[in-house]
Amino acid sequence: MKKYINTILFDADDTLWENEIFFRQTEQEFCLLLEKFGSKEVILKTLLKSEIETLPIYGFGIKGFMLSMIDTALQLGGENLKSNIISRIMELGKEQLRRPVKVYEGVEDVLNSLQYSYRLVLATKGDPTDQKRKIEASGLKPYFSHIEIMPDKTTRNYEELLKNIDCCPNEIIMVGNSVKSDILPILQLGGRGIYIPCHTTWIHETAECPQESPYFKQIQNFTQIPEILQTMTELNHKSA
Template identity: 50%
Template sequence: MNIKVIAFDADDTLWVNEPYFRQTEEQFCSLLAEYASQHELERELLKIEIHNLGLYGYGIKGFILSMIEAAMKITQNTLSIEVVAQIMDLGKQMLNQPIELLDGVEDVLQSLKNKYRLVVATKGDLLDQERKLKKSGLNHYFHHIEIMSEKDDANYKKLIKHLDIQPDELLMVGNSLKSDIVPVLNIGGYGVHVPYHITWAHEQIEHSIDNERFKNVESIKEILEFL
């Protein structure tokens, strides 16, 4: 390998994220429990979230709007303004959550920072991701921050062009096979998958990956052994 740049996903790779969405989803279902079962509410919310990705992108703000839309649909537009306010408060609570770094993250970044150019390659709301990175205290480890609207082959190609490297000089580290690993392998880079115990349904893939440039690890600390 001739790795020059190591890119890290942010949410659920560097810090905790998805559990806050799950917790808020449960609270959303409790608010609307008189209208439908939890399973039905979760299914409807997910369907609307995915439908809205092209409009709102990824992140908490889009999630708030999707919760309100789902609630309106489920209640057949009889949703009270009080419940709308409660849903908005749930979203604000998510935006104000403290940043909880995952185990081993800072040790790994400290070990790698003088050997490779380190970057963050994430997706989501620009303001929210910038806020989380600042609150994390990890800014000083990274040469570049890339916040994408979508993690696909084209945007990873733009990233390596910006970094002035070849595809096989990039290693991407992340918890999502769909967003962090597959597109990078497609363009000729390396991928290390660090699973997180909770993964959003939209980020899951059903097929396995058989590629010599791919490695699955149990902990982010194993990256040091891989390199």
């Protein structure tokens, strides 16, 4: 027997609040620190390679990013790298960890309106300590009946999440800014996805949007969610 949609999963970073823009700003300062060791292109290419190679060890988040910056500096600077550059890289990471959380306009109003009709679940990934800090600082925690901080967002991770909240894929809609992490795994499991592009996206998170499908919708603003939900839940009812 088919079931109706009753649960909405929300990504956190760059869906509910700003995040990736701070990585780009830190990268610019990092490139200035290392400018005598290579061009901006070389520095960023080396940094990205280090980040991707160390994801299985460091995971996602600012701490892993900071360690990758140190690794990049050591690769490019070698014996000529001075300790004050390492110290500044450490400080750049700490500064980013202290950034205030800026919730996007309209997010709280939408969550407030949806909490009476759906079970709202926060599904994020990254360093647990930093993610918990941002969740608390956002003021949005009360809207969610369950919060899951995952090491990654693969179909296996989502299967574990759905098991934890006792939910089937055809009962959910996932809202997020990453096609790769938020949308494709959920569609593969049989759920639905709402994609909200962010103006800044880490290259490792990019992927092609799915072909046109009634189970996938792309919108431009968080405030469009209630309207698009109505369309998608109506479709779900008709298919039941």
